[in-house]
Amino acid sequence: MGAWSARHRKTAVFGWLLFVVLATFLGGAHGSTKVTDAESMPGQVARAAKILDEAGIKSPAGETVLVQSAVLTADDPAFRQVVEQTATAVAATGKAADLRSPYETGAVSADRHSALLQFTVAGADREQAVAAVTSVVDAVAKVQAQHRELTVEEFGEASAGKWFQDQFTDDFARAEWTAVPLALGILLIAFGAVVAAVLPVVLAVTAFIAAGGLVALSSGLLHTSDDAGSVMLLVGLAVGVDYCLFYLRREREERAAGRDAATALRVAAATSGRAVLVSGVTVVVAMAGMFLTGIADFQAMSYATIVVVVTAVLGSLTVLPALLSLLGDRVEKGRLPLLHQLRRAGTDRAGGRAWNALLTPVLNRPLTATLLAGGLLLALAAPLLTLHTANLTFQQQVPRGNPLVATSQRIEAAFPGSPAPATVVVKARDIASPEMTTALADLRAKALASGRMHGPIDLQLHREANIAVLDIPLAGSGNDATSAAALTTLRDDVVATTVLKVPGTEAPVTGSTAGSYDFNRRMSDAMIPVFGFVVAFAFLLMLMSFRSLGIALTAVVLNLLSVGAAYGVLSLVFQHGVGASLFGTAGVGAVESWVPLFLFVILFGLSMDYHVFVVSRIKEAHDRGLSTRAAVSYGIRSTAGVVTSAAVIMVGVFAVFGTLSMQSMKQMGVGLAVAVLLDATVIRAVLLPASMTLLGERNWYLPRWLHWLPRLEHGEPAAEPAPDRPAVLV
Template sequence: MGAWSARHRKTAVFGWLLFVVLAAYLGGVHGSNKVTDSESMPGEVARAAKILDEAGIKSPAAETVLVQSSTLTADDQAFRAVVDQVAAAVGATGRTADLRSPYDTQAISADRHSALLQFTITGEDREKAVANVPAVVDAVAGVQAAHKDLVVEEFGEASAGKWFQDQFQDDFARAEWTAVPLALGILLIAFGALVAAVLPVVLAVTAFVAAGGLVALSSTFLHTSDDASSVMLLVGLAVGVDYCLFYLRREREERAAGRSAADALQIAAATSGRAVLVSGITVVVAMAGMFLTGIADFQAMSAATIIVVVTAVLGSLTVLPALLSMLGDRVEKGRVPFLHRLRSAQPAGTGGTGGRVWNALLTPVLARPVTAAVLAGGVLLALAAPLLTMHTANLTFQQQLPAGNALVATSQRIEAAFPGSPAPATVVVKARDIDSPEMKAALEQLQAKALASGGKMHGPITVDVHAEQNVATVDVPLSGSGNDATSTAALKALREDVVASTVLKVPGTEAPVTGSTAGSHDFNQQMSNSMIPVFGFVVAFAFVLMLMSFRSLGIALTAVVLNLLSVGAAYGVLSLVFQHGYGAALFGTAGVGAVESWVPLFLFVILFGLSMDYHVFVVSRIKEAHDRGLATREAVSYGIRSTAGVVTSAAVIMVGVFGVFGTLSMQSMKQMGVGLAVAVLLDATVIRAVLLPATMTLLGERNWYLPSWLSWLPNLDHGTPEPRHGAEERERVLV
């Protein structure tokens, strides 16, 4: 691929540009099909959504306005007058429906100091409702301004959806505009020249743009999501820059060693190009494991990541060698004097930046590999220890948003006055005849039994009957915070006792229970059930791929074990920071008592793929030296030192990009960004600088052992580049 691109430079470059433009244009024209509610959740929640979809029942966006006073009660005329003003104000917007007074629904708190005015926002779907809600929010704010002695605040699905939509767009833009300049700055330090620094960023960004169009086109048969777009940016920028960095640094290194431009490009293609290909395949295989979850959001993230990684690999192996062939040594144009002198002054063979630091680390590691392995392994195991206490859950609205958010404060006030009301469970009843006497009696029994549940469920319970579709929805507030043990117990009682003993007794009836608590429970259950298959799939295929790539049982086992250690350490840090709150203030958050349920599995597949970037790149250079005739200890020394600068630069870029996501507003994005950043940092330092060289030194020639009964495995190693000749070169390698 590299040779073809070098020979057909214009075809490769203009072909890539045409591909990017066409993919982006066609994707924009086609648009994206998003994951539906019935696809996004498993279990009873998915069944409930499907019943409503098939019946054509659109769940309206429910909103509430809290009217609260520390002195007045709902029975006072002044309090009632404010409730009437709110009703008139929101009704005058023309964007509300089904307005229900607290005096009709009895949505008045036990102490009589709080009342909930309930209504829905008009709109054919959630997107239209979100677009309509600002006018209603402004109307409520007008009443609040006129009555500062009372609390008059709005909260609901549409107002929360509006905040998430705006925040997601702001965060995404901030991540994009922060991560790209950050990567460019790091590359400028690494290369000391503007052109060399810009190339990887430009290729990564164009790969992301093209992948975005391809994801939109593919959403016809595999729906996508907003989370998938975030993940695609996160991973696409990181791997796109890293792949180009690996290739470009090897080509520059060969040119600095006196190779001709053609030979340098050929060696880069045969070594770093192969490492990029193997690494990309590993990421794709790891992400494919997400399809085993059976959850549409995960499948959307998996597909988007696979597409952007394949696109980045394609760009690195085709258009990059073509550009390097075109530019030649002009890739060093735009040198920054101080940075370029600093890079040039570093010892040959160190790979550039970070050489002295890595040399200082590596010398004692190779001298005392047992001590180094024990210490490094101990550090990683100590960091991983908190994962034993990890609790996962679908984070509630209050947990997802930053502390001090106005919507969170309103939600907490409503929760305090009306426990369970902001997010009640919904029983979706599908019957043969919803108006039959038996079903009417069963619905009444359901309400009575829920209210008599000993505090697990409480009022107000609302029933909406859709006679034409033979469907009814029953909203039942649950006790607890929404995802704690109290809420889970209440959900279990509702499903297994109340629903089972009432409406399900009527023949031909379905009654799945949905809602935020049910969604969290079913999602966690699905995650637990799919964890072993996903882990097994990813580990097994990664092991086989490493086995075929290096034809070594020891290297394949080492890769798997080291990756598991870095993932475990990342899990431990996540649990320590975001669940228990230690150091959470450093990331602008607080401990929320749980880790977002999808984050651990997502981190595992991403990290298992990304960690192979460094492992394949470093071990490929070690194997290359060993194949030239160096002993294992010498090969390890040469391989680690010669890749130190690239690994340092690549790790700093990844940590920087992932760290940007750790600064975003939503808790799940913070957890994902911090988890990835911590794992990559540990992988590039503790593992690559200490544990990997110590382990390989201890194994010695056993690193290259392949049992005879595995000799049938395909050989993905097409050979190493021609060795440099001369005693001077061997002396430089040994030094």
């Protein structure tokens, strides 16, 4: 691929540009088809959404206005006047439907100091409701401004959705405008020249743009999501820049060693190009494991990541060698004198003083280094034993001090369970039959009698569809053990012994608590198959790539250590709050349900970037006759600069996501940044060389019964280094 691209430079470059333009245009013309509620959640939640969708019943976005006074009660005329004024203001917007006064529904707190005005926001779907809710929020704010002695605040699905929509847009734009300049700045330091630094960023950005078009174009077959777009940017920028960095640095290294331009490109294609291909395939295989969850959001994230990684690999192996062939030594244009001199000085130090200072004792005392580094990673992984996952509530997702969070907490304190009730969707043969009418009444009575649910219980009948929808507030916060126990009672006792006794009836229970419960169960069920799939295929890929049982086993064990340490840090920071202020957050008592599984598959893939790149260089040296210890020393030192630059870029990009507002994005960014940092330092600089030195020649052992494996070695070795002064770029 590299040789063809170098010979057909214009075809490769203009072909890439045409591909990017066509993919973007066609994707934009097609538009994105998003994951539906019925697809996004498992279990009874998915079944309830499907029943409503098939019946054409749109779940309206529910909103509430809290009217509260520390002095007045709901029975005082002044309090009642504010409630009525609020209802009039909301109705006057023309955006509210099914407006219900607390004096009609009984939505008055036990102490009589709080009341809830309930309504739905007009709109055929949630997106329209989110767009329409702004005028209602403004109307409520005007009433609050006129009655500062009372609290008049709005909270609900539409207003929360509006916040998420606006915040997601702002965060995504901030991530783009922060991550790209950050990567460019790191590359400027790494190369000391503007053209060499710009090339990887341009290719990574164009790969991301093209992949976005391809994902949108195919979203009719496999629906996409907003989270998929965030993940695609996160991974696409990181791996796109890294792949180009590996390739470009090897080409520049060969040119610095005196090879002509054509030979340098062939060596880079055969060595770094091969490493990029193996790394890309490993990421793709790892991400494919997420399809085993059966959850559409995960499948969307997995597919988007696979597309952007394949696109980045394609760009690195085709258009990059074409551009390097076209530019030649002009790739060093725009040198920044100070940075360029520092880089050249680093080269002369043969691996850099810091790396030499670290690697020498590691190679001299490999057992001690293994025990110390392994102990550190195991200590970081220890909090994993207390890891608790959940679908984070709105209060947990958004930053502390958010006005909507404060309103939600006030509503929760006055009306436990009201902000997120459980919803029972009853589908019967005849919803209006006497038998079903009695069963619905029994359901309401038994729910209240259980002590784990309370009123007001809202019932909506859809006679033409033979469906009834009941909203039943649960005890607890909506995301704790009390709410989970209430949900279990509702499903297994209340519903099972009332409406489900009527023949031909189904009654799935949905809602935010149910969604979190069902999602966690599906994650638990999927964990072993996904982990097994990813580990097995990563092992097989390493085995085929290096024809070594020891290297394949070492790769898996080291990756598991880095993932375990990342899990431990997540639990310590985001669940228990230790050091959370350093990341601009606070402990929320749980880690987002999808984050651990997502981190596992993506880290297992990304960690192979460094592993394949470093071990490939070690194997090159060993194949030329160096001893294992000398080959390890050469391989680590000769890749030190590339691994450092690549790791800094990845950590920087991931850390940008750790600064975003939403807790799930913050957890994902911090988890990835910590894991990559540990992987590039503790593992690649200490554990990998120490373990390979301990294993010695056993690193290259392949049982006879596996000799049938195909040979995937590169065909163009680099110039043999002098063992005491390996050639390297830092």
